[in-house]
Every structure is written in structure tokens, then in C-alpha cells.
Amino acid sequence: MERDVTPQEARAALAAVDRGRLRVIEEIDLPRWYWWGLAVGWIALGVTTDLKHPWLTAAATLVFGAVHASVAPRVANGRHRTRRLSVRAEVAGRQTAWLVIGGVATLGCLTVAGALAASADGARHPVTIASVVVAVIIVLGGPQLLAWVRRGSARTAGR
Amino acid sequence: MTAAHFDELIHPSTRLAIVALLAAADWADFAFLRDRLALSDSALSKQLSTLEDAGYVRIDRPLRDHRRHVRAALTPAGRAAFQGHVAALREIVSSADPQHALA
Numbered sequence: 001m002e003r004d005v006t007p008q009e010a011r012a013a014l015a016a017v018d019r020g021r022l023r024v025i026e027e028i029d030l031p032r033w034y035w036w037g038l039a040v041g042w043i044a045l046g047v048t049t050d051l052k053h054p055w056l057t058a059a060a061t062l063v064f065g066a067v068h069a070s071v072a073p074r075v076a077n078g079r080h081r082t083r084r085l086s087v088r089a090e091v092a093g094r095q096t097a098w099l100v101i102g103g104v105a106t107l108g109c110l111t112v113a114g115a116l117a118a119s120a121d122g123a124r125h126p127v128t129i130a131s132v133v134v135a136v137i138i139v140l141g142g143p144q145l146l147a148w149v150r151r152g153s154a155r156t157a158g159r
Numbered sequence: 160m161t162a163a164h165f166d167e168l169i170h171p172s173t174r175l176a177i178v179a180l181l182a183a184a185d186w187a188d189f190a191f192l193r194d195r196l197a198l199s200d201s202a203l204s205k206q207l208s209t210l211e212d213a214g215y216v217r218i219d220r221p222l223r224d225h226r227r228h229v230r231a232a233l234t235p236a237g238r239a240a241f242q243g244h245v246a247a248l249r250e251i252v253s254s255a256d257p258q259h260a261l262a
Contacts (some may be wrong), residue, residue, distance in 0.1 A: 005165070005251055007255035007256065010249075010252045011252055014252065016175050017175065017179040017182075017245055017248075019176070020176055020177075020179025020182065020183065023180055023183075082191075084188035084190060085184055085191050086184060086186050087183065087185070088183055
């Protein structure tokens with residue numbers, strides 16, 4: 001049968017193979033609830049910090065860190081947006097989880113910088129203000145980060 | 160480097176589409192495959208059965224939300240056959256266009 005397959009047919013079959021891979025790449029993402037949960041937790045942590053009870057801030061930070069540490073390993077790799085498909089690790093790329101964790105760490109620094117700026121400006125609740133701004137960045141920017149990852153995976157698939 | 164081997168069982172377009180999608184996934188839900196490939200339930204079942212009989216696909220039926228779900232995944236043999244088939248297709252293309260193969 002192989003001899004009956006023309007180069008045009010073989011090209012069409014290879015294009016179908018690429019489409020199959022791209023269909024899976026489209027599914028690389030984090031569940032929406034992760035971004036919303038992270039944003040709500042971020043604001044809650046900011047509000048708690050502005051209450052100026054060190055023990056409460058420490059406890060809230062520990063709870064936030066523990067919850068995030070238990071959830072992130074399962075979803076931050078971008079392979080399980082839905083329960084209908086598990087994307088292979090080499091297709092999703094190993095960098096996705098590091099990008100998400102690195103992004104969260106960067107946003108932590110951004111919150112501190114924003115809170116210091118708001119405090120210097122005389123704001124009554126500087127950490128809350130900074131955390132609300134960062135929460136908006138999380139909800140709007142998180143999906144954009146994963147869209148960028150998908151474009152990278154699609155480029156790799158096209159090679 | 161995967162050895163090129165043209166696989167007649169995988170080559171038909173519907174089966175190739177199913178296997179290509181499963182090759183990029185650990186597993187896929189039956190409904191996901193049906194929706195993405197725009198197949199009817201019966202057409203997808205038939206193709207999956209053929210692939211399962213050949214030892215290329217494993218079908219699991221895990222219980223989730225009190226319902227049985229059908230999941231399909233490529234077996235190691237299926238993955239090897241798919242990679243060999245893709246290599247064979249590339250050979251056909253490159254033999255017709257050697258300059259393209261070198262690029």
C-alpha cells in the first residue's frame with residue numbers, strides 16, 4: 001500500500017497529524033478557578049496584612065502558601081485544564097509550571113513595591129490597594145501567559 | 160531515531176486523526192475525541208474498537224461523578240506504530256522533494 005501513497009497524500013496525512021497535535025495544544029491552560037482563587041487569596045492576604053496584627057499576617061501567609069502549594073503542582077503545569085484530557089508533558093512543555101511559580105513570586109515583589117509606594121503616598125490601606133491591583137493583573141494576565149505558552153508549543157509542533 | 164514503517168491500520172484519515180490526537184495526550188475522554196474530530200458516537204466507537212483490537216489503544220472506564228467515563232490512550236505499541244508511520248510519510252515526502260528534506 002505504501003507505494004500507492006503519493007507525496008501529496010503523504011503531505012495531507014502529515015498535515016492531519018499536525019492538526020491533531022494542535023488540537024491538544026489548544027487545551028494547554030490552567031483552570032479559570034486557579035486564577036480567580038489566587039486573586040481572591042491575594043486580596044485577602046493584603047487586607048489581613050493591613051490589619052497590622054503580625055501573628056494574623058503570619059498565619060494567613062502560611063495558610064495561603066500551604067493551599068497554593070497543595071493546588072499548584074496539580075494544575076500549574078497546564079496539562080489539566082479540563083477533566084476531558086491530559087496533555088502529554090513534552091507537548092505542554094516543562095517550563096509552564098516554572099513560569100506560573102515565577103510569575104507568582106514576581107507578583108509578590110510587585111505587591112510589596114506597590115504597597116511601599118502607596119504607603120509613601122499616605123494611603124490608609126497600602127497593601128490592600130497593591131494586592132487589588134495585582135489581583136487584577138492575575139485574572140487578566142494569567143490566561144495571557146498561558147496563551148503565550150500555547151503559541152510557543154504550536155511553533156515547536158510546526159518544526 | 161524512529162524506524163519508518165508505513166502502517167495500513169493507522170493511515171485511514173479518521174484513524175490517523177484519532178491516533179495523532181492521542182499521541183499528544185496521556186489520555187482523552189471519549190466525548191473530547193468525538194467533539195474535536197466531529198465524529199458520531201458510533202463512528203468513534205468503531206474506530207476505537209479497531210485500534211484497541213490491534214493493541215494500539217487502551218480503553219479505560221473510570222468512575223467520575225457517579226458516572227462511567229470512557230477514556231482512550233495510546234499503548235506503547237500504538238505510539239511506536241504512529242511514530243513509525245509518521246517517519247514513513249516523511250520519507251515519501253522527502254523522496255519526492257529531496258531539497259525539502261535537506262532544509
